[in-house]
Amino acid sequence: MTENIIIDIKDASKSYGDRAAVRGLSLSVAKGEFFGFLGPNGAGKTTTIRMLTGILSPDAGSITVAGKLVSDKLHRAGKIGVLSESKGLYEWMTGKEFLSFFAGLYGIAEADEAAEKLLAEVGLKDRADSLVGSYSRGMKQRLKLARALVNEPDILFLDEPTLGLDPQGQDSIQKLLKRLNEKGVTVFYSSHLLHEVSRLCTRMAVIDKGVLVAEGTLDDLRRRTHKDDLRDIFLSLTGPDAEPE
Amino acid sequence: MNKLIWKKDITAEIYTWKSALWLLLTAIIYSVTCYLLLTNKELSLLDQTEMLWLLAKIIIGASLLVAIIDASSILTVEFEQETMEDLLISPLSVKDLIIGKFLTVMTVWALMYAVAVPYVLVSSAGSGLGPAFLAYIALYGTLMVGGFTLFVLGLSFLYRSFKNTLTTSLVFYLAVGIPALFSATLKANPFGSIISVANPLDAVFSSLDNILVDYHTALTANATYLASVAGFVVVAVVFLAVSVKVFDRHGIVKE
Ligand SMILES: Nc1ncnc2c1ncn2[C@@H]1O[C@H](COP(=O)(O)OP(=O)(O)OP(=O)(O)O)[C@@H](O)[C@H]1O
Ligand SMILES: [Mg+2]
Numbered sequence: 001m002t003e004n005i006i007i008d009i010k011d012a013s014k015s016y017g018d019r020a021a022v023r024g025l026s027l028s029v030a031k032g033e034f035f036g037f038l039g040p041n042g043a044g045k046t047t048t049i050r051m052l053t054g055i056l057s058p059d060a061g062s063i064t065v066a067g068k069l070v071s072d073k074l075h076r077a078g079k080i081g082v083l084s085e086s087k088g089l090y091e092w093m094t095g096k097e098f099l100s101f102f103a104g105l106y107g108i109a110e111a112d113e114a115a116e117k118l119l120a121e122v123g124l125k126d127r128a129d130s131l132v133g134s135y136s137r138g139m140k141q142r143l144k145l146a147r148a149l150v151n152e153p154d155i156l157f158l159d160e161p162t163l164g165l166d167p168q169g170q171d172s173i174q175k176l177l178k179r180l181n182e183k184g185v186t187v188f189y190s191s192h193l194l195h196e197v198s199r200l201c202t203r204m205a206v207i208d209k210g211v212l213v214a215e216g217t218l219d220d221l222r223r224r225t226h227k228d229d230l231r232d233i234f235l236s237l238t239g240p241d242a243e244p245e
Numbered sequence: 246m247n248k249l250i251w252k253k254d255i256t257a258e259i260y261t262w263k264s265a266l267w268l269l270l271t272a273i274i275y276s277v278t279c280y281l282l283l284t285n286k287e288l289s290l291l292d293q294t295e296m297l298w299l300l301a302k303i304i305i306g307a308s309l310l311v312a313i314i315d316a317s318s319i320l321t322v323e324f325e326q327e328t329m330e331d332l333l334i335s336p337l338s339v340k341d342l343i344i345g346k347f348l349t350v351m352t353v354w355a356l357m358y359a360v361a362v363p364y365v366l367v368s369s370a371g372s373g374l375g376p377a378f379l380a381y382i383a384l385y386g387t388l389m390v391g392g393f394t395l396f397v398l399g400l401s402f403l404y405r406s407f408k409n410t411l412t413t414s415l416v417f418y419l420a421v422g423i424p425a426l427f428s429a430t431l432k433a434n435p436f437g438s439i440i441s442v443a444n445p446l447d448a449v450f451s452s453l454d455n456i457l458v459d460y461h462t463a464l465t466a467n468a469t470y471l472a473s474v475a476g477f478v479v480v481a482v483v484f485l486a487v488s489v490k491v492f493d494r495h496g497i498v499k500e
Contacts, residue, residue, distance in 0.1 A: 016498075053334050056496050082334050086327035090253075092260045104249045105335040147331065 006031040012061035021047040023210040034181045036197035036204030037190040044210040045190040046085045081153030091133030106151040118146040137164040155186045194234040208238035250345025267311045275364045297457045308357045312390045316350045316397035317411040324405035354390040377462040385449045395481040399488035421446045445477035
């Protein structure tokens, strides 16, 4: 597996002032994996993703993505797509203008065509020419996903991508992600919903208060916690009732 | 890449009617000024050259004010609407981002300049000062608006908030502007004259006085004033560079 490692976090830590957000985190993800990154609110998921995308630099430890140290900033040349936690939308643009603006930033020649194709892919074709400000929350989230796909990335970092989506929306987005994964895209999927992650992911890591508390397949987690119900597994790994390893 | 940012922000200026309102406002200010200069009994007693100098000060002062307000929002809005993260993840460099934003403000300045042209031409008719007036307003306006814009962009990286950036920029504008208006009084005292040499806006006003009232239109006759303004631009560039360094160290996440 070491050959194939595409995301490698080694002993990374990050504090905001004197509050530690991530502590000594080590993780690796193989090429082509659909990797779940689970944790309750404030666990450090977003902080970790921001370190992976080069938005934050770790106080200690090292992070390699696609064979390049993230601190080099060179990794952006490698194709990563990010659905960040930031709102990140220009409300005065239409959906199509928004995507073709970003397509332009990524140097895509046929920006308008690319935008149309992406809008169709995330189910926003009918609203391509409406202002982003008029989109519902779920539609905005779909647009953010389309934005993350604009450069046809090899690695996708998704920070709670189904936030605010209805079951239909969740389902169609998840199917889209599955399809991309089958085509070889590595997906790093952060969420606080174990049922969602367990449906999609081959492997997962659970983080709580900045510390990695479990890693493996769903069966591994079941075995560790002696629980069967997904909610119970999550609760027993994280939060006030968590059982120490 | 900076062209894409420029295009986006110019479109935003148009969509939000921001620039259109500014241009209208400057046109009204110039019209009222010219009207008063021509019709008000006491003001119309001014020499034509004195009148031109007053108009020149108003053009520079109003354009600077508009540019400062515009520049205060142009970068901070990316932080406030949380679009900065996605911009920085993309291949766009901070340098291209800054250039794109800078060029947007300079475009607004170019439009304000265009609005001023007819007022300058009409009011300087017969004096032979028209071309010099236009050329020097273009030169000083571009340097001052450019310097202030760089300074405001630097503040934007430090504050990431429109309100704080605008407040600080306006305080700076007033700190530079008010002494410039009392230049003659200041110069009566040695300490005051040091301040007035170091003050770029004062240098601009004095130089325009030199050109429009005393007919010293050659560049060489205004070299010391130009040096003072160029010095200000250099300081603004350094300030922006330092701000970007600080920003790079902290990243977009405010602690
Ligand atoms: N900008 C910030 N300044 C100070 N502390 C922060 C900042 N961002 C996050 N934190 C702290 O870091 C810790 C981890 O936050 P993070 O946003 O990474 O959690 P998360 O797992 O993404 O949570 P959520 O599910 O709510 O999005 C929290 O304790 C949070 O309070
Ligand atoms: Mg988060």
